Amino acid sequence: VDAPSVYDPPAKVGLASFTATLLRDGGAGGRSPDAIDEQLATLGASVEASSSDVLASVSFSSLASNVGQVLPIWQDVLTRPDFDPGRIELERQRQLEAVRRVADSPVQLAVREFSYRVAEGHPSGPYPTPAPIDAIQRAALVAFRDAYYAPAATVVAITGDFDAGAMLQTLNATLGQWQHALAPAPQLPAFNEHPAAKVYFTQKDVQQSIILVGQPAMRAYTPSYDAFMVADQILGAGGFTSRLFTDIRTKRGLAYSTGSQLSQGFSYPGTFLAYAFTRSDATGQVLHLILSEIRQLRDQGVSAAEVSRAREQIVNQAVFRDTSVADTTERTARVQLLGLTAGYFETYLNTVQTITPAEVQAAARQGAEP
Numbered sequence: 001v002d003a004p005s006v007y008d009p010p011a012k013v014g015l016a017s018f019t020a021t022l023l024r025d026g027g028a029g030g031r032s033p034d035a036i037d038e039q040l041a042t043l044g045a046s047v048e049a050s051s052s053d054v055l056a057s058v059s060f061s062s063l064a065s066n067v068g069q070v071l072p073i074w075q076d077v078l079t080r081p082d083f084d085p086g087r088i089e090l091e092r093q094r095q096l097e098a099v100r101r102v103a104d105s106p107v108q109l110a111v112r113e114f115s116y117r118v119a120e121g122h123p124s125g126p127y128p129t130p131a132p133i134d135a136i137q138r139a140a141l142v143a144f145r146d147a148y149y150a151p152a153a154t155v156v157a158i159t160g161d162f163d164a165g166a167m168l169q170t171l172n173a174t175l176g177q178w179q180h181a182l183a184p185a186p187q188l189p190a191f192n193e194h195p196a197a198k199v200y201f202t203q204k205d206v207q208q209s210i211i212l213v214g215q216p217a218m219r220a221y222t223p224s225y226d227a228f229m230v231a232d233q234i235l236g237a238g239g240f241t242s243r244l245f246t247d248i249r250t251k252r253g254l255a256y257s258t259g260s261q262l263s264q265g266f267s268y269p270g271t272f273l274a275y276a277f278t279r280s281d282a283t284g285q286v287l288h289l290i291l292s293e294i295r296q297l298r299d300q301g302v303s304a305a306e307v308s309r310a311r312e313q314i315v316n317q318a319v320f321r322d323t324s325v326a327d328t329t330e331r332t333a334r335v336q337l338l339g340l341t342a343g344y345f346e347t348y349l350n351t352v353q354t355i356t357p358a359e360v361q362a363a364a365r366q367g368a369e370p
Contacts, residue, residue, distance in 0.1 A: 001078075001155075002337060003056040003148035006123040006268075007186055012136050014095065014128035019144045020051040021091055023058060026083040026141075029076030033087050036073060045070045047077055053124050054266050055337060056149075061326065064161040071174065078149065079178050083141050095133050107277070110210040113202055118216060118271050122191045147183035157333040159325050191216070191268040209283040213290050214273035218366060220264035221340055226348075227355050227363035228272070229262060233310035234302050234360070235293060236260025236274055241309060243293050244274065254282050254289070266338060301361040315349050 005016040024047055027033045040046060045062040047070070060074040102108045112127050119125030156175065158167060193216050218225050236244040236259035248258045258276035265271070274294060278286045331345045341347075 001056040001058065001149055002153040002185070003051065003144070005051050005053050006188060007144075007148060008123060008126075010123070010126070011132060012140055013126045013132045015132075015136055015140055015144050016051040016056065017128075018091065018095070018133075018136050019141045020049040020056050020058075022083050022088060022141055023077050023081045023145070023149075024049040025091065026081055026087045028073070028082055029080045030082070031073070031076065033084055036077075039073065040070070043069055047074050049077065054264070055334070057330070057333075059326070059330075067160075067162065071170070075175055075178075078154075079175070079180070081145060083138050083145075085138060088138055088141070092133060092136070095128060096130055099128060099130060099133070106204050106206055106208070106210050109202060109204065110212055113200065114212045114214065114273065115271065117198070117200055118195070118214065119191065119268075120195070122189055122268060124191075124265070124268060146180075148185075150180040150182035151178050152182040155333045155337040157329045157336075159329040159332070188267070191265075193269055207280055209278055209280050209286075211276045211278065211283065211287055211290065212273055213275070213287070213294070214271055216269040217262060217265075217272040218269055218363075220266055220270055221338070221344065223351075223359075224363050224366060225262075225264075225270070226352055227359040228366070229314060230307060230310045230352070230355050231297060231302070231360045231364040232260050232262040232272065233313055234306045235297055237262070238310055238313055243297065244276070244290065247293060248276055248278075248286060248289050252289075254278055254286050258286075258290075298361070298364045302357050302364075304357055307355065307357050307360055311353050311355060314352050318349055 003016060003019075005014075008015045025033055027036065031039075036047070043062065043066045045060065045066055047058075047060045049058045050056065058074065058078045060070050062070040102112055116125045116127060156171065158171075195215070217228060234243060236242045239245065239259070240250075242259060244258045244260060248255045255276040255278040258278075260272070260274040263271045263273070274290050276286045276290060334340070335342065335344050
């Protein structure tokens with residue numbers, strides 16, 4: 001469903017996620033939350049709902065023989081949520097506790113603040129805090145659901161052991177009757193793709209430093225993004241064979257964890273991030289080494305052997321990650337909802353295997369400029 005968290009109102013950060021959770025946990029179609037839980041447990045089935053920066057998802061999993069009993073529950077969760085007040089308060093307390101726990105985790109605290117600073121001024125950056133969580137009342141959940149959960153913003157994909165024609169008839173007779181007007185998507189502010197270089201410091205009374213270095217990268221599902229994934233694999237995402245791990249941890253013993261990662265953005269850039277967790281007295285040295293490795297990859301390029309190994313790692317990860325029926329179904333819906341080329345994921349791995357060292361360096365120059 002096109003109901004991502006970037007649609008959160010500024011004063012109610014976390015509303016999209018809160019809404020998705022209560023679609024499932026707040027009862028639906030006159031069924032109480034407990035009744036739904038008990039019926040699904042009896043059937044050995046599940047109904048889940050979640051929200052990300054890119055989209056929201058409402059899914060079910062069931063034995064083929066039980067679909068006739070599970071499908072109406074899933075349909076009600078999607079189209080007729082009840083938003084039980086008691087479950088709303090339980091979720092509020094859970095979220096408040098999660099916010100409190102972030103302050104106890106140096107890594108979570110650093111990642112939260114880094115993500116906020118990189119996307120500052122754009123709704124993909126803010127994170128839930130007690131004030132907006134407390135501000136989210138039942139009326140706000142109903143309003144968000146009424147605005148964005150509508151047939152015109154929804155793609156349905158079903159995979160399993162059934163007759164396709166019969167399933168289509170069932171969907172047309174049930175979900176096909178769903179009628180709900182879609183509100184216009186909010187006008188999002190422009191994303192600052194080239195922020196000024198800055199250093200941020202968060203005080204935490206621990207004997208270590210969490211070092212995060214990064215910036216906006218590029219939009220997902222593009223050739224430059226695919227090439228930068230290979231660069232990211234070579235730099236730090238490739239584990240023991242990556243440059244950061246080999247130099248900072250293996251050779252110098254200066255970090256117990258180091259690497260890099262690339263997050264996806266769709267209508268706005270994703271984020272590139274290199275990191276290291278090290279002793280406090282080694283902070284300056286490790287920061288210098290991270291920046292040096294980034295500049296070296298950008299300026300001096302990569303070898304054919306590194307590219308070959310990185311491509312193989314990406315392909316292997318995808319093969320093991322995308323093997324379940326649920327993964328296949330989600331990819332099918334995502335392609336259509338995001339307007340990607342038909343068969344995108346089927347051809348994606350072939351594309352990765354053709355990426356050259358020159359393309360990797362060009363992407364690194366575009367997406368890693370410390």
